[in-house]
Amino acid sequence: MNYFYIFLSAIIAVNTLISVITVFSDRNRDIAAIWAWLLVLNIFPVIGLIIYLFLGRKISKEDIYNLREQSKVGLPKYLEIQNNIKIDQLEYIEKKDFNDPKNKKFEMAKMLMRIEQPPISLDNEVEYFVDGREKFDQLIADIKKAEHHVHVSYYIFKGDKIGKRVVAALEEVAKKGVEVRVQYDPVGGRTLKKSLFQQLESYGGETDTSFGSKFHLLNIRLNYRNHRKIVVIDGKIGYVGGFNVGDDYLGEYENMGYWRDTHLRIEGTAVHQLQERFIIDWNASKKAELIAYEPYYFPVVESRGDTKIQIVSSGPDSELQQIKTGFLKMINLAKESIYIQTPYFIPDDALKETIELAVLSGVTVRLMIPNKPDHPFIYQATLSYAEELMNIGGEVYIYDKGFMHAKTIVIDDEITSVGTANFDIRSFKLNFEVNAFLYNKKTALEQVEYFEKDMKDSYLLTEEIIEAYSLWDRFKQQFSRLLSPIL
Incomplete structure (x- = not known):
């Protein structure tokens, strides 16, 4: 029995030592996260350490550098155009009186531009969707009208009824020669069978997972998910919001009931900012063929809308949150x-x-x-x-x-x-x-x-x-x- 207590004490001592060294080795981690991980590591000896190895490690400086470098691949011309617009807008905004409550939007937009975000897009028409059936009916109708390309990125993509409907629409346009690219998160899409896209790929469509394979469980990005939901059609229509692709988002899971979400359908130059985000994420995967800047990805948009929009992205590759x-x-x-x-x-x-x-x-x-x-x-x-x-x-x-x-x-x-x-x-x-x-x-x-x-x-x-x-x-x-x- 004494040997058992000695063995147990040794495990606890080693676990505590490893916990402290592991968690405190990253000097940039915030204090609240440190204490939370110490709690997990010491309440659940050994198991807590395994959980930390899967989920607790931060993205390395090398990986962050690679992500930032990949964000520039293929898009220098477009980013230069956006930067020139940003400079002009900042000069215009600097002349505004921020004591005037009417200028809140300019103060907000200026701040976002100064933390590496795009300029304001001025000419957008916006439609809200709060019901999944209505959103996907419109999305599928828009996909079927595509003439050049359809870019799709979802955190979760399931091969259930709505997933098959979306893929069928993509197959229909791919068969006509439309470029189709689909990206999904490997964890969010962990139940997805690759065979779902087999026909689409036979028509020339491309599919890819973001940030590593779902089978590579020790990938250090396991805890860093691509939670974005973006669709861009011909560079003219864009979707962004909370709906993923799955029957539960249509309210068909009895235990969840009606699914109340919010999604945007955008027509206007803000779609170009969604396009930029998709291309950067696609190129960052490093597995599929890279997308280079072409004018047809960023076409002239004829929009009579007047909604001003900034598309703002964030992720663990930046400390700016x-x-x-x-x-x-x-x-x-x-x-x-x-x-x-x-x-x-x-x-x-x-x-x-x-x-x-x-x-x-x-x-x-x-x-x-x-x-x-x-x-x-x-x-x-x-x-x-x-x-x-x-x-x-x-x-x-x-x-x-x-x-x-x-x-x-x-x-x-x-x-x-x-x-x-x-x-x-x-x-x-x-x-x-x-x-x-x-x-x-x-x-x-x-x-x-x-x-x-x-x-x-x-x-x-x-x-x-x-x-x-x-x-x-x-x-x-x-x-x-x-x-x-x-x-």
């Missing part, structure tokens, strides 16, 4: 109202304090989250942060019609963000994400209308609901919150 910084700026600019819809509400300290300051300053802050989890740990942490927001005067609505998966923010009926980034630390630091920031009162009011309509299918989080939580509920929320920096 561009989308999170955009959220911070939006919340700071708000004087009257902030409406947030998100499946996961796990703000870091900076965002939490900024939201609290807005509430205490008299800004109406409304948050809408789901009534059920698709990731239990993340949902429990979400409930904890939602309670904290309610306690300081924010309004928290629990969507009760099905699953709330929309990722939207709108402030003062003026500036809107719609995209792939959840309101959580994973989206800000670990995932590759893309959001559209829209500067248009009409689209902002439309998003507010959707929010207010969803309120009718929601209930308000109250003190009575919170008091009914059991001790077990409390434990799950607090434990999940401790792990939130690494969820």
Whole structure:
């Protein structure tokens, strides 16, 4: 028995030593993440270390360098054009009086341009989709009208009914000579059988996974997912938002119920920015044939729209956390109202304090989250942060019609963000994400209308609901919150 205790003590000692050395070897990791990993590593000896090796290692400097270099492949001419537009716009914006509340959009746009993001696209027509069937019906109709190319990138791509419908539309146009490229994340698409694309590839279509094979489990990018959802058709029509490709996004999974999401269909020069993002991601995979700049990928767009848009990307290849910084700026600019819809509400300290300051300053802050989890740990942490927001005067609505998966923010009926980034630390630091920031009162009011309509299918989080939580509920929320920096 003494030998058993000596052996057990040795394992614990070695595990603790390895934990400290492993976690603290990365001096750039934030303190909250360090403590979260130390908790995992020491509560679950050996198993915790295996989890860390799969999910905890950061992207190496060499990999970050490669990603940044690959982002320049094929696109120097286009990026030069965009940079010249950005210089002109910054000179114009510098002349604006930021004390004038009408100039919020210029202050916001200037900040985003200064953190390596594109200039403002001025001429866009925008259509919202909040229902999966309507979104995919329109997407498939647009694909079938393609004349030159269709570029598709989704985090999740399933080979179920809707997946087969999308692939069938791609096969139809590929057979006519249209260039078709499909990219999906190897983890998000882990259930996908390669045979789904066999016919498409026989017609000349190309398919690829982003950032490594799904079978390469020790790939250091396993925890760094391409969470973007982008479709570009002929360089003229673009889609971005929360819907992935799967029957659950049509509300066909009984345990999830109706699927409430938000997606954008864009016509205008903002589509070129989505095209840029797709080409960079495609070329960064390093497995498929590279795409080089050609004018037909960025055609002249005849749009009569007036919605100003910036397509903003972020990912672990940059320390700037561009989308999170955009959220911070939006919340700071708000004087009257902030409406947030998100499946996961796990703000870091900076965002939490900024939201609290807005509430205490008299800004109406409304948050809408789901009534059920698709990731239990993340949902429990979400409930904890939602309670904290309610306690300081924010309004928290629990969507009760099905699953709330929309990722939207709108402030003062003026500036809107719609995209792939959840309101959580994973989206800000670990995932590759893309959001559209829209500067248009009409689209902002439309998003507010959707929010207010969803309120009718929601209930308000109250003190009575919170008091009914059991001790077990409390434990799950607090434990999940401790792990939130690494969820």
